[in-house]
Amino acid sequence: MTENRVTNLVAAARKGDAESFSRLCEQHYPALVAIAYSQLADRGLAEDAAQEALLVAYRDIARLKDPGRFLPWLAAICRNTAIDMARARIRERYAQVEDCSPVADLCHHENDVVAAVREIIFGLDPEVKDIILLRYYNEMTYRQIAELLGMSEESVNGKLRRARNTIRQELQRRASMETEP
């Protein structure tokens, strides 16, 4: 979708055109699910959060001062919606079980290394998690990620590179601990 096209759809949505807004949603929904997933580690909840975020965004779109910043604005709403849901979920889990890690329940049946990588990823900064999801799950380019998150391509590149180093080093550390007598 071209920038002009996005701008036109945003302009129509600001006038209350839900259909135009739903077209924007269609285009960016997978990325929003990824952003929500980075907070929730649960696909079902992530989809709920993304849809809820789109409702909030539609309701508040008239407050968006700069339509050119629609994507970062939408991403921020989605992230915060997911964070709120994650907090609520953690509170519920505290009431039910001792281990409230959003990751723990996902790791049972998976390859150990993949599970370890996921655990490491979900321990990273929220913004870095978003970038990893958008890159590896949504297969977005650095430019697309930069536009969505409102940062520079260099910043995306740097954060991703550092995140990969962190994952690699943490895997090595864990491996060395396992081999220690």
Place this chain on the structure above:
Amino acid sequence: MNDKENENWLDGMIRQAVDLGEVEFDRRKWLGRLAAQPQKPCPAGARADHNKPDNAETIWRKIMESRLTKYSAAAVVTLAAALVLWNPLGTTPNGVALAQVQARIAEVETMILRGQATFTSVADPNVVVKYDNVKYLSRQEGFVEDGFVKDKLIYRVILNQRQKQGLLLLVPWKRCVRFPCPEEQLRAVERLTPSGIVDVLLESNAYQRLGTAEIDGVEAEGFELQNLKPLDNLVPKSLMDLQQGTATVWVGTKELLPIRMEADILLGKTVATLFMDVRCHKMAKLDKYNVELDPDLFDTRTPEGYTEFKLTDILGMFSRAG
């Protein structure tokens, strides 16, 4: 496995780790949820009218952070940042009001902020300067910023408010540069304290409320400022040419103080950027406040073993260092 195979293996592991299957937007379902919503979207432009009673719900403002940089000619330097917010009318029961934040900041005598800064050349993304920093702000004494690379102190900038004196220490080289801090400069620095920036950003309403989140274990309200141009006048353009920038700030809902600030800024060519267009990412966290700061921290006397240089000497040093 060779390096390439290692990288591919790691990519594969990450890909599997974040694979959540195919997702598809169900437009009909979403429109159904939308139809069930009690609220229709606000008409465009409604937000600008803060006097309307139904707008009393919110507000915000925002802010941000800092900038520092400087190396070179006067080599180095500066500053910092903070935040903003605002609401002319009030807030919802769950919201953070700018006036409250402003009042709260006014009670704070000292702050310690810890953060990181990354500068990337626009022309050559391989030219990256990254360091950690600690900022000490004292309402009475002035401003100090320490820069660290791999935990080693690289520079210290001191702006002593009482003495109206500045000092830049380049620690690895045991060199220092002394410079006067005239009244105008101190006033500019004062504008860069959290309370000063709140005042500056009161003039800006281009902010977005990001909602609440747990930030570093603290419940906070987030704000995004989409245009940092209002900060542009704080520092002479010859020193800092802020071309564009965005920032987010998280304000603790209990303490009513900014607890985390982040900014992405594009700086034009100035002596402070070694005459390069530079992208900067800065992050700062509030570490402590209202703690006693050692007065010696603001001492602008030449430390023992240091050689005092002029700015032109520093420029030559950087030039020789490539």
